[in-house]
Amino acid sequence: MVDSATPWTGRETTSASLGMNRISADGWLMPAAVDYAFEGVAGEPSVRARFRIRDGKPTLVDLHITASPDGKAIENCHLRAIDVGPWAINVFAQHVWEPTPDGGHVFSANEGHFGEAMNAVRNMDREAHLREIARVYLAHPRAGVRQVELVFDLERWTALRRVREAREAGLIPPRGASDDVVARFRDELDAERRASESKKPKPMTRARKRKQFERLEGLGHRFPEDWKRQQLAKLPEDERES
Secondary structure, rough: OOOOOOOOOOEEEEEOOOOOOEEEEOEEEOOOOEEEEEEEEOOEEEEEEEEEEEEOOEEEEEEEOOOOOOOOOOOOOHHHHOOOHHHHHHHHHHHHEEEOOOOOOEEEEOHHHHHHHHHHHHOOOHHHHHHHHHHHHHHOOHHHHHHHHHHHOOOOHHHHHEEEEEEEEOOOOOOOOOOOHHHHHHHHHHHHHHHHHOOOOOOOOOOOOHHHHHHHHHHHOOOOHHHHHHHHHHOOOOOOOO
């Protein structure tokens, strides 16, 4: 959030729940909403913010800046330090699950891997977001709009508009459709989502596997050296290594 040229120091934390409240983007998984907290130190202001995925894009939807009782007031330099677009991308990139070669997922939140996660969020299109809206709505035929509100953390009128847009896009059947038709639409969306979440990345090589080990070890995981060598030996050499 803070521009490196601005002397605004503090401790940043983010929190989110994946659960049902998740978005799938090119095989990556991420929450639909993230809460951000910045505790200013040395008399600096503090910040509370909430980010949501809207229309397939990460956005800032709530922001509070509070001056320290005995510290600095909120000044122009603090406001200039906020760059909403990159900030939203960065916050979501800290809460992503990376697709693995076997079709699973592993938590990935280290700085060296932000680029791929940010590209996945940035490239999420509107249709993909509406598909998630339709999937949640159809999974709860008696309270679809309410579930869209809860899962995507939307106001009632926004949830109604998103459902209408998904229906207009042909992702939700017309009103009055039979239970069989609703089930067919729901099953198709569920199948598409499973296929998306198990999407395989490009073939694993020794160099990519080494980077994966480094990321996991950076998160505190430990692997026996002999076992790592065995895993690397099973993989093809990169072109530059052969």
